[in-house]
Amino acid sequence: MKQEIILIGGGGHCKSVIDVIETEDKFKIVGVVDLPEKLGQRILNYKIIANDNEIKDLIKKFKYFLITVGYLKTPTLRIKLFNIVKKNQGEFPVIISQNAYVSEYAKIGEGTVIMHHAIVNTDSKIGKNCIINNKALIEHDCKIGNNCHISTNTIINGGVVVNDNCFIGSSSVTKQYLKIASNTIIGAGSVVTKNITESGVYVGCPARKIK
Numbered sequence: 420m421k422q423e424i425i426l427i428g429g430g431g432h433c434k435s436v437i438d439v440i441e442t443e444d445k446f447k448i449v450g451v452v453d454l455p456e457k458l459g460q461r462i463l464n465y466k467i468i469a470n471d472n473e474i475k476d477l478i479k480k481f482k483y484f485l486i487t488v489g490y491l492k493t494p495t496l497r498i499k500l501f502n503i504v505k506k507n508q509g510e511f512p513v514i515i516s517q518n519a520y521v522s523e524y525a526k527i528g529e530g531t532v533i534m535h536h537a538i539v540n541t542d543s544k545i546g547k548n549c550i551i552n553n554k555a556l557i558e559h560d561c562k563i564g565n566n567c568h569i570s571t572n573t574i575i576n577g578g579v580v581v582n583d584n585c586f587i588g589s590s591s592v593t594k595q596y597l598k599i600a601s602n603t604i605i606g607a608g609s610v611v612t613k614n615i616t617e618s619g620v621y622v623g624c625p626a627r628k629i630k
Contacts, residue, residue, distance in 0.1 A: 421447040424512070425481050427474065427500050428488030429453035429462045432550070436487045436532055437463050439516045446512065449481060471500065478509040485511060486530060486548060490568035494548075494584050498566050501530060501548045511548070519551075528565065546583065564601065591626075 424446040426433055433451060440446050450468030453460075457467045469477055478484075484504045486497050504511065511530030515521055518535040525539045528547035533539060539557045546565035554572045557563065561575050564583035569575065571589045578596040581587065585599055588607035593599070599615045606622030615621060620630040 421445060422483055422512075423447050423449045423481055424483040424485060425449055425452060425468075425477055426462075426465070426485050426487040427452040427471075427504070428486060429457060429460075429467055430487075430489060432489035433462050433487035435534065435553075436485065436514070437465065439514055439532060439534055440485075442517050442535075443514060444517075446483065446514075451487070452477070471503075474500075474503050474509075475507050478504065478507045482510055483512055484509045485514065485532070490550065490586050494566040494568070494586075497548060498584075501566075525557075540577075552589075558595070570607070 429451045440448060448465050450466050451462050452469045453467045455470040460467050486500050488497050513527045513531055515533040516535045519533045519537045521533055521539045522541040524541040526544045528545055530547050531545055531549040533551045534553045536553055537551045537555045540559045542559055543557050543561040545563045548566045550568040552571045555569045556574045558577040560578045562580045564581060566583055567581055567585045569587050573587050574592045576593055576595040579593050580598040582601040584602045586604045588605050590607055591605050591609045593611040597614050600618045602618040603615055604620045609622050609626040610624040612625040619628045621628050
């Protein structure tokens, strides 16, 4: 029997996560939480059944939740919603696409989603409330902090440490055994060749700070 789950956030990322949940076939989606004015609307086949203020009430009825808001310039909203659910004793599963590869020696934190054709190799550790997007590669011995978004087609080479709350843009490449400071944004297509010790926005080849 499938476990029931509530999705929190009804945008484009939610649609992608629905597709992953359906292919994994372990959870039954009960409905979506979004803005009050969207109540009754549908995200694909699933109805918006509540707003953020009703999460506490939903936790009395349902056990499992997932944050399906994307990384909107900052992870602030994802973190806020995650903490509301945790504070009220809701639980977050790990969602892994059947089309992804995750080593049996990797560790994945609660509330993290591994999307289609992503690869998480041996002895890597992924934190809580992360998005590992389609075709992202996390090589061996990497450490990805909490609330990170590793975007589509990104390559994180062996032994890299990405600290909390980072956004690593699509098709970027990070050289092996580097460290990236918390709250850093790496622009799409950038190449990170040195440690990033100061948070900010980095773009280019090699990546340089612009903000």
